[in-house]
Amino acid sequence: xxxxxxxxxxxxxxxxxxxxxxxxxxxxxxxxxxxxxxxxxxxxxxxxxxxxxxxxxxxxxxxxxxxxxxxxxxxxxxxxxxxxxxxxxxxxxxxxxxxxxxxxxxxxxxxxxxxxxxxxxxxxxxxxxxxxxxxxxxxxxxxxxxxxxxxxxxxxxxxxxxxxxxxxxxxxxxxxxxxxxxxxxxxxxxxxxxxxxxxxxxxxxxxxxxxxxxxxxx
Amino acid sequence: xxxxxxxxxxxxxxxxxxxxxxxxxxxxxxxxxxxxxxxxxxxxxxxxxxxxxxxxxxxxxxxxxxxxxxxxxxxxxxxxxxxxxxxxxxxxxxxxxxxxxxxxxxxxxxxxxxxxxxxxxxxxxxxxxxxxxxxxxxxxxxxxxxxxxxxxxxxxxxxxxxxxxxxxxxxxxxxxxxxxxxxxxxxxxxxxxxxxxxxxxxxxxxxxxxxxxxxxxxxxxxxxxxxxxxxxxxxxxxxxxxxxxxxxxxxxxxxxxxxxxxxxxxxxxxxxxxxxxxxxxxxxxxxxxxxxxxxxxxxxxxxxxxxxxxxxxxxxxxxxxxxxxxxxxxxxxxxxxxxxxxxxxxxxxxxxxxxxxxxxxxxxxxxxxxxxxxxxxxxxxxxxxxxxxxxxxxxxxxxxxxxxxxxxxxxxxxxxxxxxxxxxxxxxxxxxxxxxxxxxxxxxxxxxxxxxxxxxxxxxxxxxxxxxxxxxxxxxxxxxxxxxxxxxxxxxxxxxxxxxxxxxxxxxxxxxxxxxxxxxxxxxxxxxxxxxxxxxxxxxxxxxx
Numbered sequence: 001x002x003x004x005x006x007x008x009x010x011x012x013x014x015x016x017x018x019x020x021x022x023x024x025x026x027x028x029x030x031x032x033x034x035x036x037x038x039x040x041x042x043x044x045x046x047x048x049x050x051x052x053x054x055x056x057x058x059x060x061x062x063x064x065x066x067x068x069x070x071x072x073x074x075x076x077x078x079x080x081x082x083x084x085x086x087x088x089x090x091x092x093x094x095x096x097x098x099x100x101x102x103x104x105x106x107x108x109x110x111x112x113x114x115x116x117x118x119x120x121x122x123x124x125x126x127x128x129x130x131x132x133x134x135x136x137x138x139x140x141x142x143x144x145x146x147x148x149x150x151x152x153x154x155x156x157x158x159x160x161x162x163x164x165x166x167x168x169x170x171x172x173x174x175x176x177x178x179x180x181x182x183x184x185x186x187x188x189x190x191x192x193x194x195x196x197x198x199x200x201x202x203x204x205x206x207x208x209x210x211x212x213x214x215x216x217x218x
Numbered sequence: 219x220x221x222x223x224x225x226x227x228x229x230x231x232x233x234x235x236x237x238x239x240x241x242x243x244x245x246x247x248x249x250x251x252x253x254x255x256x257x258x259x260x261x262x263x264x265x266x267x268x269x270x271x272x273x274x275x276x277x278x279x280x281x282x283x284x285x286x287x288x289x290x291x292x293x294x295x296x297x298x299x300x301x302x303x304x305x306x307x308x309x310x311x312x313x314x315x316x317x318x319x320x321x322x323x324x325x326x327x328x329x330x331x332x333x334x335x336x337x338x339x340x341x342x343x344x345x346x347x348x349x350x351x352x353x354x355x356x357x358x359x360x361x362x363x364x365x366x367x368x369x370x371x372x373x374x375x376x377x378x379x380x381x382x383x384x385x386x387x388x389x390x391x392x393x394x395x396x397x398x399x400x401x402x403x404x405x406x407x408x409x410x411x412x413x414x415x416x417x418x419x420x421x422x423x424x425x426x427x428x429x430x431x432x433x434x435x436x437x438x439x440x441x442x443x444x445x446x447x448x449x450x451x452x453x454x455x456x457x458x459x460x461x462x463x464x465x466x467x468x469x470x471x472x473x474x475x476x477x478x479x480x481x482x483x484x485x486x487x488x489x490x491x492x493x494x495x496x497x498x499x500x501x502x503x504x505x506x507x508x509x510x511x512x513x514x515x516x517x518x519x520x521x522x523x524x525x526x527x528x529x530x531x532x533x534x535x536x537x538x539x540x541x542x543x544x545x546x547x548x549x550x551x552x553x554x555x556x557x558x559x560x561x562x563x564x565x566x567x568x569x570x571x572x573x574x575x576x577x578x579x580x581x582x583x584x585x586x587x588x589x590x591x592x593x594x595x596x597x598x599x600x601x602x603x604x605x606x607x608x609x610x611x612x613x614x615x616x617x618x619x620x621x622x623x624x625x626x627x628x629x630x631x632x633x634x635x636x637x638x639x640x641x642x643x644x645x646x647x648x649x650x651x652x653x654x655x656x657x658x659x660x661x662x663x664x665x666x667x668x669x670x671x672x673x674x675x676x677x678x679x680x681x682x683x684x685x686x687x688x689x690x691x692x693x694x695x696x697x698x699x700x701x702x703x704x705x706x707x708x709x710x711x712x713x714x715x716x717x718x719x720x721x722x723x724x725x726x727x728x729x730x731x732x733x734x735x736x737x738x739x740x741x742x743x744x745x746x747x748x749x750x751x752x753x754x755x756x757x758x759x760x761x762x763x
Contacts, residue, residue: 006618009611009615010614010615011616011618012618014618028292030294035296062609063610064610065613089310089321090312090321091310092314093312093318097310130610155604159600160600163596163617164596168596169596171614172618173560176298178297178440178441178442179440180438183439183563186400186403186439186564188558191560198622202556204685205612205615205618205619206619206685211685211686212676212686213606213686214606214688215604215607216690216691
């Protein structure tokens with residue numbers, strides 16, 4: 001499979017030729033089974049309704065900036081988790097358990113889009129979608145919920161799916177599983193023979209932001 | 219002191235290659251439900267497994283029931299972050315309060331070995347000051363025992379895990395049985411930054427053998443400690459106490475969810491435990507019951523065991539069950555370096571500092587925090603980045619910079635508060651048992667510690683040369699919820715972990731801790747359970763002959 005499309009200004013192409021999958025013969029068999037399954041045919045959707053699927057696809061494309069194929073099939077991966085109730089179990093007293101929270105927040109996302117532009121979220125332009133999400137992220141409350149909890153629900157599932165995928169590892173220089181091989185070369189600027197040096201070490205994404213930032217979990 | 223092998227032969231009972239001694243499990247004792255065992259232990263984590271091993275060695279007929287599986291690391295665990303979700307307790311729970319605490323991941327375990335299966339491996343001792351914070355500082359609580367009462371148990375457990383690290387200068391200064399591990403780029407930067415800013419940092423203490431230990435191999439520095447150690451290098455009770463327990467005739471009954479403790483209304487004593495296994499409701503008779511389900515499930519089980527004698531919940535005559543539940547504030551601060559750090563290589567637990575552990579009279583807050591290396595894998599790192607508000611292209615760009623970041627974590631001593639507690643919700647789980655509702659709010663002292671810890675970590679990283687720092691505020695660990703105290707009006711159990719209300723009911727897990735220090739709790743939970751076991755054995759409490 002080819003690399004995920006990512007603009008160099010967004011960090012694309014920093015590890016030329018690096019391919020985490022090439023290491024798979026060195027992984028133990030159980031781990032191979034789990035990780036390589038993510039490269040196979042995505043599971044059929046079982047949880048999301050058609051309308052939810054449309055909203056979720058557009059939402060995940062935005063959150064992870066996946067504008068073109070090939071994509072990590074995030075919507076299928078999240079759908080599988082929700083269908084199998086592979087959640088963390090807990091829910092806020094004033095919010096539903098995750099599967100129900102997904103259904104209701106996607107419905108609210110479409111409702112918000114219709115109120116603004118008389119079309120569901122998926123039918124908005126990329127820029128209109130971005131603007132709507134930017135507003136939700138900045139809000140204190142959104143459609144009767146704490147906005148940060150909705151945002152956290154969406155980003156948590158999106159990031160967990162995306163950064164479990166070997167193609168995503170390729171663009172961050174992470175070689176994935178390391179058993180039974182382990183590492184030999186620890187330390188600053190020390191690399192294993194299969195690791196690739198960052199081609200643009202000066203591309204510091206934090207360079208033009210405050211020197212110190214803080215956020216909180218969930 | 220007898221050699222470790224003479225006290226606990228677990229490491230010598232494992233196969234000489236990574237994996238499990240399957241014969242020990244198939245040949246293990248199987249007690250009948252109708253047979254009154256000497257002790258039925260609920261939960262097979264740090265506390266329950268230690269108690270099981272000690273009592274089995276003393277000749278007790280002992281069975282430990284665990285709600286989760288009896289892990290086979292070679293089959294069940296993977297060297298992968300997303301594929302390790304099944305290591306967590308993900309049954310339904312409700313959270314609330316001003317600072318609700320997400321559960322079901324780093325702070326909860328499942329199956330034989332408990333949360334030590336996926337803990338990082340840090341095993342610091344508590345400091346002597348931890349045992350009387352109320353007398354000294356007017357905050358927290360005094361334990362009904364002192365550091366000296368636990369010291370020999372700390373030494374024993376450190377030998378059995380075993381713990382590797384430099385000579386430890388903080389608290390009660392002590393050494394470790396294994397020498398310190400080599401450090402990676404992340405640990406190197408912590409040591410460099412600490413030195414430059416006048417802070418003492420030391421390598422360790424981690425429960426990862428450095429060199430062969432029995433049949434356990436050397437660590438291979440693969441960095442997936444939080445996904446369960448397939449190598450058998452990192453300690454968890456699954457490999458440090460369960461093998462020896464089985465060898466001495468104990469039974470581990472996995473996949474068994476205990477739903478209620480039975481009390482005889484005429485004698486007021488526990489008679490055994492109700493549990494569900496493979497869909498069938500069963501009852502195991504026992505002369506003594508010990509609960510070790512950790513800080514959420516232990517109170518839940520006690521509250522769900524209400525009966526005629528205890529209408530408000532077992533051992534809850536004074537409304538103490540479920541209260542004073544603590545989490546540690548665990549902010550993580552990452553720094554960006556021009557060099558490649560590749561912090562995921564090598565175990566996340568490497569270097570710590572306890573310079574800020576004790577109350578500093580020049581500060582407006584009481585008690586303190588510790589600082590340790592952490593090294594998040596990609597998904598956890600994405601959470602750290604997303605917490606700064608980044609998404610879309612900016613998130614991908616930050617993530618592409620992963621190789622350049624080093625990360626430290628603090629553990630802040632959040633104080634025990636009466637309203638931070640577990641109650642039963644109206645919602646039920648698949649066993650028709652009410653789910654736990656965990657209400658949590660921080661106090662001012664907690665917030666000040668969180669801020670101070672962040673500033674200290676920023677200072678260290680900047681002294682090491684970090685160009686930018688980003689912090690995520692989060693929580694780690696649970697203790698309390700059924701605390702030990704001097705009397706039944708202030709706690710649930712006494713210093714020996716025996717409940718005040720039911721003479722043959724014990725609680726031997728993290729829920730008995732009255733305070734938490736800024737130490738990772740696993741070692742202290744094991745030491746408290748080992749001490750309780752010793753007291754039980756010495757007292758000859760109702761052993762079948």
